Amino acid sequence: MSTEETNSEGMHPEYATEGTVIEPQSSVETDESAQLEPQQELEPSADSWQASDTTDNDRLMAALAYASQVVIPILVPAVMLMAEESKARPFQKYHARQSLGFLGLAAAYEILAALVFCGLTAITGGCLGCVLWLIFFVPVVPALYYAYRAYQGLYFRIPFVTDMMIQNKWLEVPEK
Numbered sequence: 001m002s003t004e005e006t007n008s009e010g011m012h013p014e015y016a017t018e019g020t021v022i023e024p025q026s027s028v029e030t031d032e033s034a035q036l037e038p039q040q041e042l043e044p045s046a047d048s049w050q051a052s053d054t055t056d057n058d059r060l061m062a063a064l065a066y067a068s069q070v071v072i073p074i075l076v077p078a079v080m081l082m083a084e085e086s087k088a089r090p091f092q093k094y095h096a097r098q099s100l101g102f103l104g105l106a107a108a109y110e111i112l113a114a115l116v117f118c119g120l121t122a123i124t125g126g127c128l129g130c131v132l133w134l135i136f137f138v139p140v141v142p143a144l145y146y147a148y149r150a151y152q153g154l155y156f157r158i159p160f161v162t163d164m165m166i167q168n169k170w171l172e173v174p175e176k
Contacts, residue, residue, distance in 0.1 A: 048149065048156035049176040054091045061086065062095035062150035066102065069143045073103050090174050095150050097171050101161040102146065106139040113138070
């Protein structure tokens with residue numbers, strides 16, 4: 001038995017009796033530079049900026065506006081836009097409207113994906129149909145990403161959607 005495996009009284013730790021204090025022996029010294037640094041929060045980019053006065057409820061409802069597009073589209077954003085409490089909250093109103101614009105883009109994508117799926121499945125005799133069904137899940141990824149960004153308390157622009165909605169005066173961009 002080596003000395004590293006014994007306690008201060010010369011006993012192996014497994015055979016120590018009650019009342020025997022076993023002091024841990026450490027042969028590895030800790031290095032302060034090896035300690036992990038805390039993770040930094042998501043930094044706003046040029047197309048996003050931090051909201052100034054959001055509550056936890058605002059962030060949760062904004063995130064649900066995007067995340068619900070995966071399961072029950074239009075329901076949560078529509079309820080948010082009809083509820084008096086949500087109408088008064090600019091953060092919720094912005095994300096509810098923008099998520100409806102994203103839903104329109106996702107619906108147009110799904111129609112195009114259905115045409116591609118049917119066409120390529122027919123051309124290949126059904127062989128590509130085994131793999132191409134995955135293209136219908138592509139809008140799920142940005143929906144969950146946008147839900148995450150909204151939950152971080154950020155206003156952001158969705159490419160093409162936000163600009164089109166602003167031009168048609170369907171969406172008002174709050175000040176940065």
